Amino acid sequence: MAKLKKFFRYENVGLLFVLPAFLYMLVFVGYPIIRNIILSFQDVNAGNLVRGTKNFILFDNYLELFKDSVFTTSLWNTLRYTVLCLVFQFVIGFALALFFSQRFALAKPVRGILLVPWMIPVTVTALMFKLLFATDIGVINFILRSLHLIDQNIEWLTTPGTAMFALICANVWIGIPFNMILISTGLTTIPKELYESASIDGAGKVQTFWKITLPLLKPTIESVLILGFIYTFKVYDLVYVMTSGGPVNSTHMLSTYSYKLSFEMFKYSKGSAVANVLLVILLIVGVFYIKATTEGEEE
């Protein structure tokens, strides 16, 4: 008891604050992670899911994956989709956050309303964009035609390249409010006095942005980007509803491919292996994030 008390005297008291949440996540997500890893080393399909022996085949599933062209496409798709979405939604979200931090009359109400895209279930958003991007009845083609930017309707969702573009548009639309609000909240943590003294020192707006706003916003930016990365990387609903991975598998992501293998093709182990590849990539990104963020603090 005394030992325990001693253990929690100084910094370790922080552990007490963290443990409840940690244990909660461990209980509900820890088991799935372990089960998934085990499953990915087995040969589970429809035949032995319920009865029969599950053989350990080690890395066979993974080796098979890298010979599977749909998998490599999914991997590449997931990466470029994530990076492009992240860049656009972050830049636009940041710009809007700065814009709305100005004190003009409509700033607060308009910013509040801009949150609305976030309130819509993703499945519904995906369907809305599917309608907007439809070839013949879609309003996007109509607007482009009316502006004489195109002569012929673009087959957005039925051509591999443009289908990806449509997906990115939909995701950026959802992501803008997300980035904007989190950065807005971050902006409020910057003490006003810093800006005042900067302007007294004669610093211009651009200078203040680079010298004060960005450095002080660093932790927020890091969090927003890493969260954005994770949520974009494991995108599921949006792709499933808008394109289901098509046309001809050109928009499959790791998550949709994993789902398809597990629940449509009965290849449970292979599906798990795909999910684990996703997990490993995110894990690497996560480790870099932790390194980057904790380095700054130790100073």
Added chain:
Amino acid sequence: MMDEEKRLSSKKNILFSIVSVAFLCILLFPLYWALITSLKTEQEIFQNPPTFYPHVVNTKSYAAQVETGDFNMFRSFGNSFLISVGATVIAVLLAVPASYGIAKYHFKARKVMLLSFLVTQMLPVSVLLTPMFIMFKNMHVYNTWVAAVLADATIGIPFSVLILKNYFASIPKDLEEAAYLDGCNKFSAFVRILIPIAKPGVMVCAIFSFLYAWGDLAYGMTFILDQEKRPITAGIFNFMGQYGTKWSYLTAFAVVTIIPVALIFIFMQKYIVSGMTSGAVKG
């Protein structure tokens, strides 16, 4: 004090307001499109070129929302609300202290903890559903809203921890020290001083946790089998599927799912928006 600070000149004020409304129009155009589509007849939806307002107003699609087969909109709303509030409460209660612990204490397992919060939100749904299902079955909460609450909270917790830790980190140490001088211990300082200061951050986390749970479809569908206990998002299946996507019904569904949440937000705008963005931290 807000008004004393540099306000924009009236010319700039008007200009900025106009620009902001322009942004709003562009960003919310898909919503406008959903709204008018919901009021069109199916024939008009398929009309080419598309119409920018419903030439024949059709409200049939809204009538269909109220009750379709087993699906009752109002009951589903209630379910969604219950699930979202439950998930939000769990997420906030657990995430607020956790993020504080990570932000303010440099204990040994700190990095591991932080990494684990990151990792736990990385799994795609395809691998979470089966093990979670088995767990909820063993916990005897399968097919109840408790299962959805517990599952939805797993999205909100890591998210909130990562966002809030920055918030707590930005609170100056002297504030805590002042609290200790006033006779607070570590826990009461946290409850009495730090949480109120971090209110904007807590607010954001609550909102996001709520919205994650509100938008969830996979968990609600998989862990709750009875239609009468399912969340509102499950209703989407009534309007798409093997009998075709009925755009008017579907967009009407989108509109009615947004309205109550939007109303809550507008109603609580004062608390939410100011809570989120009024500079709470004064150096």
Added chain:
Amino acid sequence: MKKRKITALLTALTMTAGILAGCGGTGNDAAAPAAPAADNAPAAQESSKEESGGEAASGGEAQAITIWYYWETEGHQVALDQVIQEYNGSQSQYEVTAKYVPFADFKKQLSIGASADELPDIAILDSPDHASYVEMGIFEDLTGKFDVSNYYEGTVNSCTVDGKLYGVPFGANCLALYYNEDMLTAAGCSVPTTWDELKETAKALTTDSVTGLALCSVQNEEGTFNFVPWLWSTGATSYDINNENGIRALTFIQDLINEGVMSKECINWTQGDVMNQFISGNVAMMENGPWQIPTMQSEAPDLNWKVTLIPKDAEYASVLGGENYAVINGGNVDGALDFLTYATSEEKVKFLMDKFGYISADKNIAGSQFAADSPYQPFVEELNYAMPRGPLAEWPSVSDAISLAFNQVITGTATPEDAAADAQATIDGIVK
């Protein structure tokens, strides 16, 4: 039934004290008031929900039988529920309830349920998936328990594995060609019966706002369902595509796209979407099934359309669709069999088929099901040419290869020759 007790317990916990008190009256163990509450809660809940009256309440021991199905159409749900209610009213030993699991979720829910040992007693599932679940070992062997000798061979095959019967066909359907008669007359065309005629007719019908032909071409089982009639019509089989016949089928579909008589958008249209395009007058002909007829009649009563056989290349061909009943082997098998015996009686089958817009899987019933001028009649004729997909446990993988090949030629990402070769390579890896 452990699960019921748990739900009951939770219901009891969340319910107000009033219900607890009400249940307490019937309780026989005063020391543990929660136990009788838990036992009676489901009965109370169900009788209030289903208005099944005294039967269930007085019996008190009626065993629960659960059915999973995926029809989201209200008419289907109501019809099924009516049969269930009649059954529940006819006896007091079993109490059947049906649960709706959306089509998109159905396979997933069965897979997860199998892993977690949380399955219904009866599943009504899409016939091409039947063999996979038999392989999984969750279905009861029903050989000799049902007389399926009068059923269409294909429907029985879809639930037969290794000569054993693992299900009972619920109903049958197949695809045929719908055409807009007014458009056909205006263009001066006659009803096409061969591929060449079909292409010519489609060309004649195509205008600025109308495309000649549409068929659901999504890249999944639904797409495969719509592709295989074309494949089979050439003489190719599902497992043997990389040959002259298979390539001819792929080329034909590609030509339709290239000549602009079929929209590329078809790869995003479900069969329902295709039907919506057809009744909106954007499409002059479509490949679709009989289950669309009730919707078409109610949504576009003035549209003048007819149904004919899918035009042929070498021979007429169509694909068999529909659902099968399956009994889960860990569940209440006796109860499930009892209900199925009731639901597959001629009277009930007629009622269900009528309400569903399906054709009975029983030839005798199907033969007299419709009047000669009924729009359903061509489907009964088409049924003679309809073949099942599979049955094969790995059918989902074969189906994926087929739908991919057709999607490749439709989107122009591969030539028919390459698409056929790719598909064949995949299929050879599965069917050794």
